Amino acid sequence: MPILIQPDDLAARLAADAEQRDPGAPRTVVLDVRWSLQQPDGRPAYLDGHVPGAVYVDLDAELADHGRDGAGRHPLPDEAAFTRAMRRWGLRDGDTVVVMDDLGNQSSARAWWLLRHAGFADVRLLDGALAGWIGAGHPLEPGDVVPPPGDATARFGSMPVIDADAAGALARDGVLLDARAVERYRGEVEPVDPKAGHIPGARSAPSGGSLDADGRFLAPDALAERFAATGAVPGAAVGAYCGSGVTGAHAVVALALAGIDAALFPGSWSQWSREDRPVETGDAPAGD
Numbered sequence: 001m002p003i004l005i006q007p008d009d010l011a012a013r014l015a016a017d018a019e020q021r022d023p024g025a026p027r028t029v030v031l032d033v034r035w036s037l038q039q040p041d042g043r044p045a046y047l048d049g050h051v052p053g054a055v056y057v058d059l060d061a062e063l064a065d066h067g068r069d070g071a072g073r074h075p076l077p078d079e080a081a082f083t084r085a086m087r088r089w090g091l092r093d094g095d096t097v098v099v100m101d102d103l104g105n106q107s108s109a110r111a112w113w114l115l116r117h118a119g120f121a122d123v124r125l126l127d128g129a130l131a132g133w134i135g136a137g138h139p140l141e142p143g144d145v146v147p148p149p150g151d152a153t154a155r156f157g158s159m160p161v162i163d164a165d166a167a168g169a170l171a172r173d174g175v176l177l178d179a180r181a182v183e184r185y186r187g188e189v190e191p192v193d194p195k196a197g198h199i200p201g202a203r204s205a206p207s208g209g210s211l212d213a214d215g216r217f218l219a220p221d222a223l224a225e226r227f228a229a230t231g232a233v234p235g236a237a238v239g240a241y242c243g244s245g246v247t248g249a250h251a252v253v254a255l256a257l258a259g260i261d262a263a264l265f266p267g268s269w270s271q272w273s274r275e276d277r278p279v280e281t282g283d284a285p286a287g288d
Helices: 007-019 043-048 079-088 108-117 129-135 164-173 182-186 220-228 247-257 268-272
Strands: 028-032 096-100 123-126 175-178 238-241
Touching: 007 028, 007 129, 028 108, 096 108, 096 129, 108 123, 108 247, 123 129, 164 175, 164 238, 164 268, 220 247, 238 247, 238 268
Parallel strands: 028 096, 096 123, 175 238
Antiparallel strands: none
């Protein structure tokens, strides 16, 4: 399935859905996943204006389970909780889901990854995110969207996942990419977690480096060249992490666009730094 969708293509799909008379026909459902470390609650911005028909997704409440101790700041939800979330969003089997945010898809990638992990077949990111939609001349709609409940069911297992032990081994024996800013990777700053630095042996590949100046993903060949500098190439054992498993999912997307399969370490640095594990600091060896 395609990973990205362009704004004009999404607009055409939404227009076609509006003309569809069969209520049971597959649709294109847009999910608005606005979130950032500085502004976790994206609902006010969503209410001010969003892609018409888009449903707001609360990353902290619906894409994480904060009741799980010891698994980082954004532990993965379980299947039952994610099923409830998907149904609240109105998702039905056979739908195409388009996820987006206002951060170059660096937060909405978490929804893409979880939906793919849950076995949902057709999930795409709006290339260029909200800025791309606006820049293409398409309108915004204010207010909330509350769809009829859907019937989709989460069945986890479609995306590779690694735990902390496997992440440490991959950093030694394969390629483990750190998607945080270089300053956090080096240990120069740490605004959230108890220790500064990175998993020993991990390579720096900040998520923003996979985007162009307009917030769109680089072309696949450019992404492949970028990741090859870190040792991540098709067929290699590759994993990704970040602060808490959000932008790490964005790295998995970028790697997939480059033709590279990668596992996600959901606990990421927020888990690693809270456990009795070694920490490395200093310059990024590659990919920065």
